[in-house]
Amino acid sequence: MKVLVTVKEVAEPGEDFAIEGTQIAPSDLEYGLNEWDDYAIEAAVQLAEAGIADEVVTVTVGPARTEETIRTALAKGADRAVRVWDDALAAEFTDVASRVDVLEAVVESTDPDLVLSGVQAADTAFGATGVALAERVGFEHAAVVNDLELDPDAEVAHVRRELEGGVEELTDVDLPAVLTVQTGLNEPRYASLRGIRQAQQKEIDVRDLADLGLAPADVESALTLTSMAVPESESDAEMIEGDAGAAAERLAEILREKGVGA
Amino acid sequence: MTGDALVVAEHRRGELRDVSHEAVTAGRELADARGGDLHVAVIGGDVDRFAEELDREGVDAIHAVENGEEFDHNAYQAAVAALVERLDPGAVVTPNSVNGLDYAPALAEDLGWPLVTDAIGVAYDDGLAVTREMYGSKVETTLSVAGDRFVLTVRGGEWPPAEGVGDATVESIEVDLPESGARVRGFEEVGGGDVDIADADVLVSVGRGIGEEENLELIQELADALGATVSASRPIVDNGWLPKNRQVGQSGKVVTPDVYIAIGISGAVQHVAGMKGSDTIVAINADPNAPIFDIADYGVVGDLFEVVPALIDEFASE
Ligand SMILES: Cc1cc2nc3c(=O)[nH]c(=O)nc-3n(C[C@H](O)[C@H](O)[C@H](O)COP(=O)(O)OP(=O)(O)OC[C@H]3O[C@@H](n4cnc5c(N)ncnc54)[C@H](O)[C@@H]3O)c2cc1C
Numbered sequence A: 001m002k003v004l005v006t007v008k009e010v011a012e013p014g015e016d017f018a019i020e021g022t023q024i025a026p027s028d029l030e031y032g033l034n035e036w037d038d039y040a041i042e043a044a045v046q047l048a049e050a051g052i053a054d055e056v057v058t059v060t061v062g063p064a065r066t067e068e069t070i071r072t073a074l075a076k077g078a079d080r081a082v083r084v085w086d087d088a089l090a091a092e093f094t095d096v097a098s099r100v101d102v103l104e105a106v107v108e109s110t111d112p113d114l115v116l117s118g119v120q121a122a123d124t125a126f127g128a129t130g131v132a133l134a135e136r137v138g139f140e141h142a143a144v145v146n147d148l149e150l151d152p153d154a155e156v157a158h159v160r161r162e163l164e165g166g167v168e169e170l171t172d173v174d175l176p177a178v179l180t181v182q183t184g185l186n187e188p189r190y191a192s193l194r195g196i197r198q199a200q201q202k203e204i205d206v207r208d209l210a211d212l213g214l215a216p217a218d219v220e221s222a223l224t225l226t227s228m229a230v231p232e233s234e235s236d237a238e239m240i241e242g243d244a245g246a247a248a249e250r251l252a253e254i255l256r257e258k259g260v261g262a
Numbered sequence B: 001m002t003g004d005a006l007v008v009a010e011h012r013r014g015e016l017r018d019v020s021h022e023a024v025t026a027g028r029e030l031a032d033a034r035g036g037d038l039h040v041a042v043i044g045g046d047v048d049r050f051a052e053e054l055d056r057e058g059v060d061a062i063h064a065v066e067n068g069e070e071f072d073h074n075a076y077q078a079a080v081a082a083l084v085e086r087l088d089p090g091a092v093v094t095p096n097s098v099n100g101l102d103y104a105p106a107l108a109e110d111l112g113w114p115l116v117t118d119a120i121g122v123a124y125d126d127g128l129a130v131t132r133e134m135y136g137s138k139v140e141t142t143l144s145v146a147g148d149r150f151v152l153t154v155r156g157g158e159w160p161p162a163e164g165v166g167d168a169t170v171e172s173i174e175v176d177l178p179e180s181g182a183r184v185r186g187f188e189e190v191g192g193g194d195v196d197i198a199d200a201d202v203l204v205s206v207g208r209g210i211g212e213e214e215n216l217e218l219i220q221e222l223a224d225a226l227g228a229t230v231s232a233s234r235p236i237v238d239n240g241w242l243p244k245n246r247q248v249g250q251s252g253k254v255v256t257p258d259v260y261i262a263i264g265i266s267g268a269v270q271h272v273a274g275m276k277g278s279d280t281i282v283a284i285n286a287d288p289n290a291p292i293f294d295i296a297d298y299g300v301v302g303d304l305f306e307v308v309p310a311l312i313d314e315f316a317s318e
């Protein structure tokens, strides 16, 4: 069977960052592989190693910069990658539906039995792409999966969904399916030197909208980002100043007042 | 009509979840702003009892759909889509819960409506504007939504629960529900064991800032010096460095100790959900913008590898 993994490169602001209009200054952002997708890649590679998956393909909607992150996924064991980008996607805040327009076309051309997606992207945190994609392509789905056992003969995924408060739901999901992967599902590997070398030889298939049979109007976002600000702190925290020694002394005093360590 | 809002309640194992009543408040706010009625849907479980509990001030109509005991995303999606067809509301509101995120995106896709998740505030003028956070709660953003129909999921704890007793009409609805390709086999409680962090008076809680597993010794040493119990944020448990029963947060334990000391924890919303009720919150973090400082009573901006040893010294030198 074939596994498609959706891989997003996410941005993380540094300790100091400036907001310019409705975005963080690009120079104050660091980019990396979305944490949740790291677990999804690992799950897919483990399926390949177990002889259940015969091909692991990644898909990323992102500009050329994201190839560094894509290479990381390839170095961890994905076989090949598809990257989709177009100026029409750069212009605005993409909504879930536009992203799904693109991913749908990639699902059609790669024809996977299983799509693994992350629970959420760490930066925009919509938590929605995988489930929306499943609906669009007519796959079954399960969100927030922290345990996965695949029965390829019965074409069923036995999963656990992690609900709130330490409760897990045990569910059987018919394939083909989209599963959104929660952290803790496995232990994501580090890319080995050999993996990194091999990744250089692997294919990244770059597509634009026209290649996928889409027009800019298809991916017009229903959402517009109109403001971004550092939230006004409602905190009345006492910030303890001074070097570590002075801070520890004051903190010890406070803790003793609260009866700690007495 | 378009100004109406339809809120979908959530329940699990025989109980309505608190977020249902909060979503009702958010739905009422939207319906008021758009001059419409507030409908509430309850699907599956003991719908009659749930309908009674959901009949709070401001609810105009409750629609009960019988369907098994527990959540089934295909049934929820189909039932809500059928109600949308009948009632023509412009807004569908669900809790931004694990189950909410298991069907709301599919529903929005099915209806062809824009989706905004994890809302912490809404305003309605010419159109909907939603306040939500990005970058691990470091920034707050406003998204404006084109058109006048949308699916919205609302974060827990941001709207007060609806209260009082209402006089909503209650009707039972029959909906043709699809055979589901996802079948729930049961539930399991995880995170049991010998320690219950919810019992501790003082928690020393460690996050990803600790860097390496062997550095946990430092945290244990501090806990020993303070007579405290060690708890953790999720990455520490995901890494297998501490057992699941030590995890504080949405998918772990909710704790309310006298003193909660967060060390190298950023303060993600799912973590804060589990500890914001602590009496006194102390945060030690290298990043002055870490959201944990917004809910802390005392904060130290600094390197935990300097502050924690100094703090241990303060208590060891007695
Ligand atoms: C459905 C769902 C459920 C979740 N449930 C939970 C849950 O139950 N509990 C939970 O905790 N999370 C949960 N999460 C994960 C949550 O979103 C965050 O990813 C997680 O809480 C981050 O943990 P952290 O603060 O330890 O790590 P990070 O966010 O990486 O923060 C590390 C912090 O350490 C600081 N730091 C680094 N080095 C130092 C140093 N030397 N000295 C001082 N400070 C330092 C950094 O400034 C940073 O603020 C859930 C997520 C989802 C999507």
Ligand SMILES: Nc1ncnc2c1ncn2[C@@H]1O[C@H](COP(=O)(O)O)[C@@H](O)[C@H]1O
Pocket (backbone or CB within 6 Å): A006, A007, A008, A009, A034, A036, A037, A059, A060, A061, A062, A099, A116, A117, A118, A119, A120, A121, A122, A124, A125, A126, A127, A128, A129, A130
């Ligand atoms: N631009 C993208 N390219 C590829 N995958 C994405 C992209 N955006 C989101 N995803 C996938 O969808 C998941 C959930 O993202 P979101 O719904 O945006 O929170 C992520 O973990 C990724 O697996």
